[in-house]
Amino acid sequence: MTETLAMTEPTTAATAATAAPVAPRPASRMTASALPAPVQGDPAAPGRIALTVEKLSFFYGKSQALFGVSLAVPERSVTALIGPSGCGKSTLLRTFNRMNDLIDGARVEGVVTLDGEDLYRPGVDVVDLRRRVGMVFQRANPFPKSIYENVAFGPRMLGMKSGGEMDDLVERTLRQAALWDEVRERLKDSALRLSGGQQQRLCIARSLAVDPEVLLMDEPASALDPTSTAKIEELVLDLKARYTIVVVTHNMQQAARISDQTAFLMQGKLVEVDATSRIFTQPRERLTEDYITGRFG
């Protein structure tokens, strides 16, 4: 079930993109808007650029999922990727930690950089990249181990041994993920006994435990109830003080609440990217306006 879920989105993205060319808008407008858009006038995102994407195209075998996408993600801010199902936002997110490498027949054209380094250059250490770029998935996926062991997993893979230092790290990370008070008495319990929202915060803690620079979140709250969703959103706002966050979401209110910059994708193309406040009040593109006002998608 979960396995197919993870697979279907990119595939539909690809088929939708190839099967149905964008009818209502002239093509010239689409390509014109696909240039890197400068982010201006947003006080929340003044920082250095952490991630860049230049003319990125992505293929699943013969079908294309992304078409010349260009984007810049500022450091220590939240960038939201929005768009209808199958628009390629998850595919784009997964190019930042090369999670797409796992798919047979996946191919990338264009450049993706982290701190100026090309991530798809031959010889890049993908394992190290994934330590620098953490990821939280749509469905909470804690390992069937104890709460403690889930958080300790990443550090252990790096070679850290059990002991006081590990205990401190686990506590600090769980505190960062606003989960410590709920689980401090039962660190040895199975993580699978936690509620869905707690499991998702545990997964966030697990990612933070390897001290990443970037945190990717793929619809982190879409399977959660409103209370748990609120907690995750609050957490994202706290975490951006220290991490660069890219979040894929279906929920436009959520994008408006938590992000500094929003990128709108449709059928594998980047339609518009701008400061969130501007996208949601005065978008430059008709398509964006139609989407955020709920006229389609």
Added chain:
Amino acid sequence: MAIRQAALDVLARPAPGPSPREFATPRRRAAQAGWNVLWTGVTGLATLWIVLIVVVILGTVVLGGWRTVTPTFLFKNPEQGMTAGGIFPAIFGTCALVFLMIIAVLPVGVLAAVYLHEYARASSPLTKLVRFAVNNLAGVPSIVFGLFGLGFFVQFLGRGMDRAMGLDVVFGQPAILWAALTLALLNLPVVIVATEEALRAVPRTAREGALALGATRWQMVRHVVLPQALPGVLTGAILSVSRGAGEVAPILFTGAAYYLPYLPTSPTDQFMELGYHVYVLATQSPDVERTLPLLYGTVLVLLGLTFALNFTAIFLRAKIRRGMGLGDTA
């Protein structure tokens, strides 16, 4: 909006023909009900037939054998040309054989499955070829394995080792070692298929979770995938054990002995085995009347051993799953 309006328009129109429900006349409905009852009966009878067969087999064996299975029977050697005494050497031989086989087959089978499922690209011609070979290996009749074992292990490998070490005849003869290796070969597909099945059942999200934390592929396999697949791997192991315990053909030429007054103490010894002993008692006895109870008893012990192994597997699997907090259904 337009789509919704079109749907409303169609709904508002009167239906053009008769309602499909009018096809179900009372007569037809009665006939359908009749067929329904009939097929419930037929499928039920087929099931009952299977249950009956199992009951008859078990009943015959238990009724014929329970009197024979005494401590003496279990712990003594055959006596008087196998018309009296016990079957201890056969029980011991079977256990030793199966133990050696598991040691040989589990590491190779599990590692091969890990390679096929976790490392090899599913679309590569090599993977396809290996899968094809595994599937075909599973379809080879066991007597062919027996002959292969004799030719390859005993005559080629064993004699070769003897020559290389300048020995007389130590390895170049039927032995429990060669029988166990032949059985292992026979069971390799069982272990590979069961392990692959178990690996496939580990959700993609678990793998991605591990990789996203910067685990290497091996770390992911070792710390996330294999622990979750362990119950399935164990099932495969036990399946191969219960199959191995009952197979006679592969060991016929490679190490099983008609009668041995001693137990195998070295890998190059021959051994007695329960399945082969059943065959011997049934066909080679000088006195059928006196052998019959022993035959029943031996079959009962063989079945008991197999069932005990299966129950151990189920118990172990449930225990491991509970330990992971997955519950019995996961």
